[in-house]
Amino acid sequence: MKMILKFLGGLALFGFGMNLMTENLKCAAGEGIKRVLTAMTKNPLAGVLAGTAASAVLQSSGVVTVMVIGFVSAGFMTLPQAVTVIMGANIGTTVTAQLIAFQINDYIWIVVFVGFLIYFIGEQKNTKLTGLVLLGCGILFVGIDTMKTAMGPLAASTIFVNMMRKVADIPVLGVLTGTLMTMIVQSSNATIAVLQSLALQPAKDGVSSIIGLSGAACVMMGDNIGTTFLSLLASVGQPVNARRAAVCHSFLNISGSILFLILLPWFTRFIIWISPKGPEVDVIARQIANAHTVFNLACTFLWLPFTKVMVKAVKIMVPDERE
Template sequence: MDNAFTTVVGLLGGLAIFIFGMNMMSDNLQKVAGEKMKNILALLTKNPVLGVLAGALTTAVLQSSSATTVMAIGFVSARLMGLPQAISIILGANIGTTITAQIIAFKITDYILIFVFIGFLMSFIAKTERIKSVGLSILGFGLLFLGIETMGDSMKPLATSPVFINMISQVVDIPVLGVIVGTVMTVIVQSSSATIAVLQNLAATPGPDGASIIGLTGAIPVLLGDNIGTTITALLASIGQSRNAKRVAVSHSLFNISGCLIFIWFIPAFATFIQFISPAGPEIEVISRQIANAHTSFNVVMTLLWLPFIWLMVKIVTRIIPDRKTAAGDSDPAVALYLDDRLLGQPIVALQLVAKETVRCGETVRAAMHDMGAALRDKDAKRLDVSSRKAAAAGEVCQQVTDYLAELFATGLLNEDQVTRTANLMSAINDIERIGQLCGDVAQIARRSDFSDKASEDLRDAMFLAEEMFAGAMRSMASGDSDEARRVNEGNSRMIEIEMHMRKGHMKRVASKECSPSLTKAFNRVLSDIERIGGSCLNIVEAFPGTTSLDYFLFEDSDVLDSVK
């Protein structure tokens, strides 16, 4: 009983250290990678081959195919990527996830604590965040292997257990059972990298005859099951998402299940091939590398098989999850279209979504200002209400974006540069929300005030100038164009002059009985609110000075620039 307890505790403890180390390495590699990660992800918009490459490289950095798949689901759900592009990412992610197994296959047992010490020392004495992140990445790498070593030591007593050996022999003799075991393990642990690490350690444990306790032919079915189990995370992530997002998750499952159905019939031949391409030597010494090579070969072969038939996979998953036969309507302007909580763990991607949502909010507010200017001129109460609701809806989304950014800050995954630029972005979003609120105030006052025709024309001209300034501020924020920023500043000067001129004009109309004296307060209040809109436009420009712009957050900014012209 004591031996069994020690084995279980050692296995679970080693697994915990492994997953903790892998997550630490992944989180800090993201901080170190920074712009390089953005460049890799920019490939997502290219052809399928580059999509496969991007998926593989991204997964190699994130150390998780599930994270990359969830990322692709988020992009599709946010309408930033088409289904064929996302499927190519999934194919690449399945290749990228094999990197972990390849790293594990290296025998660096004697150097584990050196990595732990160097990583700790760098993170402890580092003066800059980048060096600290590098140190924590090295520390995570060391802990990853320390967890593997702990699991390996805890498995050694299993080699002398008749009960365990009998269970393993059942798995070896019945491949389907091995697939089930691998699937269940990965579903429970939620990490194929972790379960494959356990499999590599188990296979490297010698039995009574000195050979591997499970052997390569016994390990391959479990490996196939591990690949199926990792798709469960994607399926769970797609719950509540768009139909295309669900199709991405199904395509991930289809990829691995189809591979399992093909390879399970050729396990002996596949094992022979893997032994041929792997280093020679005693089975116990080389089987970890053989499992890693089997993992890589399986995913590379399946990617090559499916890559020319992405169109077919699109048809299959579309047939499985058909389009809903309802009339397509515009998205709710009061609900964020791009934000996805599942992507908070990938700040580069999350900030891309925030930038897209910010542009969308800005365009909604600009359209509301345009409609409001026309409604002020025509004294159209109904149109004032519509434009006011539109501005209020944009304000609600701005608040959702602010809350999302707060959660992103709370993850601690942003590097120093991202923190500074994101704080500026949050400031600009607050000003966009404030402009929406001011538009609502203008509409509320105008609805209950019977201004004269001339007064209404003045308010329309002021609102159109404010709209022009706001559009310029959004263009400046998107592109960092200093000319746009200059025009916004000039517009603010004109706004001050126009406001003074309009106030004087109103008083002349009051004196000539054209306007009611009782409307003076309302007229001045509307002008004051419009002037405050101009002030918020200046704040937006100042939040993104010079070369600083939304371009920093975006992988491809052409569509953003088009939307704010």
């Protein structure tokens, strides 16, 4: 019970820190991001870059996607433009996983203290916002560290180890697990952080990860599918093109997951090749971060030349009201 409460407390800290950081970044840079998004969508690659930059700054592809749906509803952005920005948002959100993989535990409390100090002594609005962003970032990493510590005893649980083996051995089960996790938590960043913390727990040999890269990659794909649920919710009651933009988000991540499930053995080998070498339990967090980045980059650049094809397919799936 104590372990569960500690894990939930860590997850709450992560969520609070992420929300604190995101909301204050929106206050500090929100209008600028809106201008960038509307100005840089005149060609597909610029749209991807705009979405990547916005999501990397706000650390939430969900927030960017909801903004895009709002722009489409208001007529500021066409459907093909929206799709390219959503592609970029998927790439930008992988920055969090890359930061987590650095495991900067020794510096967490320094970031928290500096953030609080800037907020406390700052007089200008932007100075206080900067302090709150740093404070949120620090709390986020405190939450991750708490979750990782809470998960430590799980490595000794036979039931849990067997459950993780099933996830690793049955790829579709891993995808469903990740999808459900993200639909509940409503943050792929949170579920990727949980996944990285879980994967850092060693198996009985002390060298292998309790879930392994193949199992983690499948859960990661599910996380990417689950994150599209927020955009689908945001599109309810909106004009038809806004609903189509949300469906495009789901279409992009689901089709990518199907492709990468088919290519899973080659995908994991490639991730191992580009990641640091060493015992799996020491490098698995970086491998997951790299898998998350490569997955979203590949999905974007495989679909980018066929954006119009995707839009046509989604228009058939979501017809005009008069039809």
